[in-house]
Amino acid sequence: xxxxxxxxxxxxxxxxxxxxxxxxxxxxxxxxxxxxxxxxxxxxxxxxxxxxxxxxxxxxxxxxxxxxxxxxxxxxxxxxxxxxxxxxxxxxxxxxxxxxxxxxxxxxxxxxxxxxxxxxxxxxxxxxxxxxxxxxxxxxxxxxxxxxxxxxxxxxxxxxxxxxxxxxxxxxxxxxxxxxxxxxxxxxxxxxxxxxxxxxxxxxxxxxxxxxxxxxxxxxxxxxxxxxxxxxxxxxxxxx
Amino acid sequence: xxxxxxxxxxxxxxxxxxxxxxxxxxxxxxxxxxxxxxxxxxxxxxxxxxxxxxxxxxxxxxxxxxxxxxxxxxxxxxxxxxxxxxxxxxxxxxxxxxxxxxxxxxxxxxxxxxxxxxxxxxxxxxxxxxxxxxxxxxxxxxxxxxxxxxxxxxxxxxxxxxxxxxxxxxxxxxxxxxxxxxxxxxxxxxxxxxxxxxxxxxxxxxx
Numbered sequence: 001x002x003x004x005x006x007x008x009x010x011x012x013x014x015x016x017x018x019x020x021x022x023x024x025x026x027x028x029x030x031x032x033x034x035x036x037x038x039x040x041x042x043x044x045x046x047x048x049x050x051x052x053x054x055x056x057x058x059x060x061x062x063x064x065x066x067x068x069x070x071x072x073x074x075x076x077x078x079x080x081x082x083x084x085x086x087x088x089x090x091x092x093x094x095x096x097x098x099x100x101x102x103x104x105x106x107x108x109x110x111x112x113x114x115x116x117x118x119x120x121x122x123x124x125x126x127x128x129x130x131x132x133x134x135x136x137x138x139x140x141x142x143x144x145x146x147x148x149x150x151x152x153x154x155x156x157x158x159x160x161x162x163x164x165x166x167x168x169x170x171x172x173x174x175x176x177x178x179x180x181x182x183x184x185x186x187x188x189x190x191x192x193x194x195x196x197x198x199x200x201x202x203x204x205x206x207x208x209x210x211x212x213x214x215x216x217x218x219x220x221x222x223x224x225x226x227x228x229x230x231x232x233x234x235x236x237x238x239x240x
Numbered sequence: 241x242x243x244x245x246x247x248x249x250x251x252x253x254x255x256x257x258x259x260x261x262x263x264x265x266x267x268x269x270x271x272x273x274x275x276x277x278x279x280x281x282x283x284x285x286x287x288x289x290x291x292x293x294x295x296x297x298x299x300x301x302x303x304x305x306x307x308x309x310x311x312x313x314x315x316x317x318x319x320x321x322x323x324x325x326x327x328x329x330x331x332x333x334x335x336x337x338x339x340x341x342x343x344x345x346x347x348x349x350x351x352x353x354x355x356x357x358x359x360x361x362x363x364x365x366x367x368x369x370x371x372x373x374x375x376x377x378x379x380x381x382x383x384x385x386x387x388x389x390x391x392x393x394x395x396x397x398x399x400x401x402x403x404x405x406x407x408x409x410x411x412x413x414x415x416x417x418x419x420x421x422x423x424x425x426x427x428x429x430x431x432x433x434x435x436x437x438x439x440x441x442x443x444x445x446x447x
Binding site for chain 2: 010011012014015017042043045046047049050051052053054055056060061064065067068069071072093
């Protein structure tokens with residue numbers, strides 16, 4: 001065994017934590033190596049000094065014994081004082097920066113909360129009442145026959161070409177969905193756009209097409225509407 | 241012989257278990273017994289960790305008060321001695337933290353090893369007992385104890401549990417809630433630093 005190997009397990013050797021085989025190898029090396037003997041001697045001297053035990057002096061033992069007997073049972077007052085002492089000592093032991101951080105955290109948090117409340121005022125009770133009333137009004141059960149069967153449309157090819165050309169010019173895929181109301185003259189007027197397209201040119205083309213198309217009612221309904229939906233899909237040659 | 245040792249050991253464990261039962265029942269004599277049995281152990285541990293007699297006495301008293309007041313919460317998952325080690329180490333750690341923050345900067349060391357490059361006392365030529373040699377041993381002990389008190393707290397705990405209390409690596413790992421590898425490295429680092437101090441004291445060459 002070389003000195004380096006011996007040094008690797010030196011502390012296990014000093015603490016008698018080596019197995020029998022390793023211990024035997026270490027002892028053989030130690031017998032033959034004066035340098036390692038000196039090293040072990042120094043560490044054993046250190047160990048012996050650290051290992052020195054002390055005894056609690058008799059006078060202190062007696063006094064402590066009396067104190068312990070007296071304080072073994074604690075009253076509620078003592079418990080409260082103990083708790084207060086713990087809080088006090090934990091604050092005392094904190095770093096000054098931590099104390100200041102904790103002391104300022106609560107007022108700063110309250111201030112931020114107050115400012116946020118000021119900025120975003122809570123909803124008034126009256127408007128809540130209004131919302132509830134309007135919601136009730138909207139959930140009436142009015143039924144009508146399917147509108148698509150009550151309207152016929154006449155469109156020229158040129159009107160449809162406007163939409164097709166606008167869609168072709170787009171370099172990307174796009175789609176739109178809207179609801180148009182039909183007026184008594186048979187013209188469509190866009191009411192709600194349910195899905196906006198990315199391109200406004202497409203929306204304009206659809207608007208022009210709808211306004212120039214002639215819609216004809218086939219049955220009497222109060223306010224006929226048209227749901228117009230369009231989707232432009234790119235088809236690539238290599239995917240065909 | 242081995243059989244006899246096993247019998248004595250098992251009887252000792254049975255006695256300790258019985259002691260815990262009596263403590264939980266509030267038996268006054270059991271409290272005295274525990275105090276007499278472990279007072280020096282706790283005091284030594286505290287003194288090694290804090291290097292201050294007054295503080296160590298306070299910690300000793302606190303440890304036994306904690307034991308007496310919280311014995312009902314002791315579930316017997318470890319031995320009473322291990323529990324005492326843990327309580328003592330925690331108490332000492334609290335004191336150590338406070339002392340380090342508030343008093344350390346105001347304390348001037350009167351130790352002989354203020355000048356690290358100059359050996360404080362030259363090695364005496366003879367090994368014969370003499371007043372001078374006793375003085376030398378006492379000074380060496382003081383120097384090493386000062387170095388011990390300057391080690392990081394975890395290293396101090398580990399080296400004390402090993403060299404003073406004679407705990408095995410596994411037991412130290414259990415008390416300090418660390419791995420055996422950590423225990424080994426802390427012991428090695430602490431001893432190397434103590435040996436360095438020994439060499440400085442002797443004025444010898446570094447190995």
